[in-house]
Amino acid sequence: MTLADPRPALAEHSSLVGYLMGVAATAHAIEELALDPNRVTTAAPDDFVHMLVGVASLGRAIERLVGTLPPVDTDPAPRAPQRWLR
Secondary structure, three states: OOOOOOOHHHHHHOOHHHHHHHHHHHHHHHHHHHOOOOOOOOOOOOHHHHHHHHHHHHHHHHHHHHOOOOOOOOOOOOOOOHHHHO
């Protein structure tokens, strides 16, 4: 999918931020799999493993773009939906 996609419905629903969040989440999953202490292998890494390392590195770079985030309130008070109250 490109920015000049001939199908406007698909182009309107594309979200770069959503894609970046997906790559970062995939990188977290890859890191969790790599750090699993119960996993033992004697095989040499192949191209797929190198691709996974690249995705994990890309996810880490995306997280560095975000920088530091303010702390999130763990129990926020519910807010009234203002859009529907107009």
